[in-house]
Amino acid sequence: MRKRVFWPVLALVLPLVLTLIWWVPPAAALTENQQLFSQAWRIVNRAYLDDTFNHQNWWLVRERLLKEPLGTREETYEAIEGMLASLDDPFTRLLKPDQYRSLQVNTAGELTGIGLQIALDSESGTIQAIAPIEGSPAFDAGLQPGDLIWEIDGVSTVGLTLDEAAARMRGPVGTVVVLTVQRVNSEIREKIEMVRSRIALNPVVASLKTSTTGVPVGYIRLGQFNGNATAEVAAAINKLEEQGAQAYILDLRNNPGGLLQAGIEIARLWLDSGTIVYTVNRQGTLGSFEATGEALTDDPLVVLIDRGTASASEILAGALQDNQRAVLVGERSFGKGLIQSLFDLADGSGLAVTVAKYETPNHRDINKLGITPDRVVSRGDLMPTQIASGSDPQYQAAIDFLATEAVLAHAS
Structure with a gap:
């Protein structure tokens, strides 16, 4: 009886297996x-x-x-x-040869175009601004995180991939591109004309500031995690230490991320020990990156974040927050917790593939959720010239906090 059941089933399965093999x-x-x-x-x-x-x-x-x-x-x-x-998954995508070369140049520290980091907006189906690169045409035009870009030179962005939209915004230096933009919390669409330029991606701006109580504060603004970022942040910390900084502000606002490894290495500049980030692959296997040595400074630290803080910026901010190395001030971050790797294809094109997600040291999955700062302070309508000034409420909140913390740290 058992054999009469077994062999008919096998007879049905075997042709199916042979059919599948035949199709290869x-x-x-x-x-x-x-x-x-x-x-x-x-x-x-x-x-x-x-x-x-x-x-x-x-x-x-x-x-x-x-x-x-x-x-x-x-x-x-x-x-x-x-x-x-x-x-x-909009982050898993084909990069044709010219797009692939352009992406590789971008992460190396050079760019030609308007200097705007973008994402796909799932609700509208169009393109959303993550952050303009400081000093770029997009930055000078006042584009802000969350602005929606409905048209590029009259062409609708609905249905465009990220790379197709980026390709339309790039172009020869001196040429004009017109974006139709809908500002955050507005129903009005306006046309903004920008002239493409060569954008030097020098990711770090640093200076020595003075708090209201006279405490010298090292201010470091990091705009992007490219191939130059780690060395420049390290150089900035060392210089500010020599100038007598007793506390630090690390400004990650409007920083859309970049190279994962750069985010990890910069975290190591601030941390003596501890986990920086966990990665989780499709098997659910946890990997981790750890701090590996002595930090460059143990002075009090505030990190500024906003809705334009994304990806590698969130890895760094989360590591410093969970290790209680820094206080986060500002607004909830963007919430990109997925990791992509680049793969070469035979004809010079490439694939960007989502290969893992990351968790903060306290095992927080921040994808689409973002990181909530320890002290929520609204940025308001801040002009580029007002960043890190008395008119910048988030920066001022950091200065006020450090004025007390730095005195207490050095007294002890």
Whole structure:
């Protein structure tokens, strides 16, 4: 009786297995474009954070799209983009060769365009400003975190990918781009004209300030976590120490992040010991990065954050807050707790793939939630020229706090 049940079931399963195997074309039979598509599929299959692939059969996605002609490279790119779109993750995306080169140049410390970091706004389907880079055309035009960009040179941004929108905002130095912008808490859309320029991504501005009680305060504003950031922050701390700083303000407002490793290394400049960040992969495996040595200073520290503080900035702020190394002042941060890695494709293009999420040392998952400061202070309508002045309420709150803390620290 048992055999009569077993063999019919086996007979049904075996043809199905043989059918699936039959549909796998040998590598030698694939065209160059099919091989490129398969390479992209394999990278996502191996590395993507969500092993359900947005609750779909990832193998069948590959099989269906490999049946498409893929006669040209552009058709292949469209197939890869369609495959990635099914994940419903705007951070996992194809970077065509020119986009990939541009991203690599950006993280190295150079940029041409208007200097605006952007994200996709899930509610409107359009592009949202995260933060303008200081000194850029976007910064000078007064763009703020949360502003919605509805059009770029008259072209609707609804449905554009981040890289497509960024490509439209980039361009030769001296050329004009017009953005249709809806400000935060406003229903009005206005057109803003900007002239593209070459933007030097010198991420650090530092100076010695004086508190109301005469305490010398080292002020460091960090605009982006690029390849230069760690060395420049270290140099700024050392110089301010030589000038007699007794307390510090680290300004991460409007800092959209950048290189994860830079965020970790800068945390080590402030921490003697302790966990900086945990990473969690799709198997749920925890990895961690730790402080590895003596900090450059143990003086009291305030970190300024706002809704433009994102990604690597949030890693740094969370590490300093959870290790009780700093007091956070300002507004709730952006809330990007996902980590992407870049992968090369055979034709010079690349993939940005979400490979992990991070948690703060106290195991807080801040994705879409952000980090809440210890002292909530509204930024208000702050002009660029008013940053780190008496007209800057968040900076002034930090100065007032440190005026007392620095005196107590040095007295003890």
